[in-house]
Amino acid sequence: MKFLVIRLSSIGDIVLTSPVVRCLAQQSAGEIHVLTKTAFTSLYSSNPHVSKVHAYEPEQLPRLIEDLQSEKFDHIIDLQKSRRSISLRSRLAVSATSFPKANLQKWLKVNLKWDLLPEAHVVDRYFEAVKTLGVDYDGQGLDLYIEEKHEQILGQHNISQPFIALAIGAAHTTKRLPYESLVTLCDLIKQPIVLLGGPAEVETGKKLQDLIPHVTSLCGACTLQESAAILQGASLVLTHDTGMMHMAAALQKPIFSIWGNTVPRFGMAPFYANDPSVPQQIFEVAGLNCRPCSKIGHERCPKGHFRCMLNHDLAEIARSAQQHMSTLDSI
Numbered sequence: 001m002k003f004l005v006i007r008l009s010s011i012g013d014i015v016l017t018s019p020v021v022r023c024l025a026q027q028s029a030g031e032i033h034v035l036t037k038t039a040f041t042s043l044y045s046s047n048p049h050v051s052k053v054h055a056y057e058p059e060q061l062p063r064l065i066e067d068l069q070s071e072k073f074d075h076i077i078d079l080q081k082s083r084r085s086i087s088l089r090s091r092l093a094v095s096a097t098s099f100p101k102a103n104l105q106k107w108l109k110v111n112l113k114w115d116l117l118p119e120a121h122v123v124d125r126y127f128e129a130v131k132t133l134g135v136d137y138d139g140q141g142l143d144l145y146i147e148e149k150h151e152q153i154l155g156q157h158n159i160s161q162p163f164i165a166l167a168i169g170a171a172h173t174t175k176r177l178p179y180e181s182l183v184t185l186c187d188l189i190k191q192p193i194v195l196l197g198g199p200a201e202v203e204t205g206k207k208l209q210d211l212i213p214h215v216t217s218l219c220g221a222c223t224l225q226e227s228a229a230i231l232q233g234a235s236l237v238l239t240h241d242t243g244m245m246h247m248a249a250a251l252q253k254p255i256f257s258i259w260g261n262t263v264p265r266f267g268m269a270p271f272y273a274n275d276p277s278v279p280q281q282i283f284e285v286a287g288l289n290c291r292p293c294s295k296i297g298h299e300r301c302p303k304g305h306f307r308c309m310l311n312h313d314l315a316e317i318a319r320s321a322q323q324h325m326s327t328l329d330s331i
Contacts, residue, residue, distance in 0.1 A: 001030040001074040004092075006085045008036055008056050010171070011224070011243025013122075014043045015250050016271065017079050018143035020126050020135075024077070025049035027135045033071065035088070042224050046145035065091050077129045099129040106266060106295040113289070115265065122267040141273030144250035146232060150225040154233050159194055159216060162328060164321060165234035167244035168204060168219065169197035172297025174261040175240050177309055179204055185238075186212045188318035191325045194234070195219050196227050196244055236324050238317070245270055255280045256321060260309045261301075263292045281320055285311045 003024060007017045014036060021044075025032045031051045034044045038055040045053050054068065069092060076096035078085050089096045100118070102125070108114040118125065127137050154161070166186070170176045177185065186193055186208055193212075195205045197219035205217030222230065228247055231237055237248040237255045241262050248255050249270040257270060259282065270280055285291070291308050293301075301308075 001028060002071065003028070003030050003032050003075050003077060004054075004068065004071070004073045005032060005034045005077045005079060006036075006088065007034065007079040008082075008085065009040060009080075011040060011043070012246035012268070013079075013243075014040050015142055015144060015243070015246040016123055016268075017126060018047070018250065019123055019137060019141065020077065020079065020130060021047065022049050022140070022143055023127075023135050023138050024130055024133070026138070028133060030074075033073070035068070040224070043144070046147050046225075047143060048145070049143075068092055075133070079126055079129060097129045097132060099125045099127075101125075102267070103295075109263075109265070110292050110295055117265050118267070120267065121269065121271055123271050125267065139274035141252070142246065142250035142271055144228055144247055146228045147225055150223070150229045151232075153222065153226045153229045157216070157218060157221075159230075159233070160192070161233060162235040162325065163192040163194050163233070164189065164236045164238060164325070165196055165231055165244075165248075166193050167196045167237065167239040167242060167248075168208075169201045169244070170240040170242040170297070172261075172294075172299060174294070174298045174301055174306070174308070175242065176260070177240070177258060177312070178306075179207070181309065181312065181314060182208060183211065185314045185318060186215050188315060189321050190214065191322065192216070194230060196222065196230060235328055236321060238321060241268065252278050254278055254324060256317065256324075257282050258309075258312060258317065259284045261291060261293045261297055262295070266292070266295060279324065283312060283317055285309075 007014050033052045035054045041053050041055050044050050073094050076089050078098040081098045081101050105116045193215045195217040199220045202220035205219030209215050209217040231248045232251050237253045239245040241259050245257050255270045285308050290303050
């Protein structure tokens with residue numbers, strides 16, 4: 001059979017679909033195509049389980065539809081489940097399955113603080129889309145394939161190991177530590193730190209690099225594949241609830257994740273293979289009755305106090321990071 005897997009965005013969500021792609025390929029022996037936004041095609045292009053990657057460009061939608069129709073797919077697995085993906089499915093007019101997004105339960109958690117959320121991780125819910133195809137999760141975690149040409153990135157930037165990778169970005173302000181907190185955290189950690197982020201984090205990264213001697217910023221300087229290679233080389237990944245967190249989990253890296261307005265209960269905590277030996281810690285500010293205030297994030301704190309980030313015990317996060325790095329030194 002010939003399958004089309006739809007996941008248009010974003011980084012973390014796409015990485016989280018990788019077990020479905022792998023298990024579908026291995027257990028169905030089918031030909032797997034994926035459809036995603038152009039900016040994220042590199043997350044699939046090196047995947048040996050994917051036969052072809054189709055790039056989604058809204059301005060070229062008529063041509064895309066023609067190309068997809070010409071492929072004559074037998075079945076569509078919709079892991080986006082949005083109005084856009086449902087419209088695409090209808091245009092292709094082949095059988096399709098999707099997954100439970102739990103949007104109502106998330107709304108109740110955000111607005112009424114009723115916790116009716118499923119215990120399952122979003123990866124487990126993704127597998128509901130292939131259940132009728134006889135495909136089951138194999139326990140092998142996430143996949144992220146790095147092209148060999150990008151593995152020299154550490155040497156190109158004169159980065160020596162061991163180091164901590166600190167992903168300072170996130171799509172929304174309420175998921176990010178403010179600049180002053182990043183200064184404190186980086187200053188408290190005495191190990192070499194490499195900052196990762198996109199174009200929006202370039203200025204913050206440069207300021208941190210200029211201020212703190214053991215900080216190197218690669219914000220805005222790396223492709224997704226190069227960022228993956230940096231994560232691969234790190235001894236520890238400090239990150240917000242963002243795509244870099246899921247990329248690091250795919251690489252089986254130790255992750256200390258720092259959460260703001262969102263919560264792991266949404267099913268988006270770091271997802272490892274079964275029985276992982278990889279250490280991880282989740283840092284949340286407890287006791288805030290306003291949290292979560294959104295299933296995604298805001299550009300400013302709706303309450304004005306931003307305690308979900310400002311009240312983090314940065315000294316404890318730094319101590320935990322130092323302890324992890326010291327443990328590696330003793331091995």
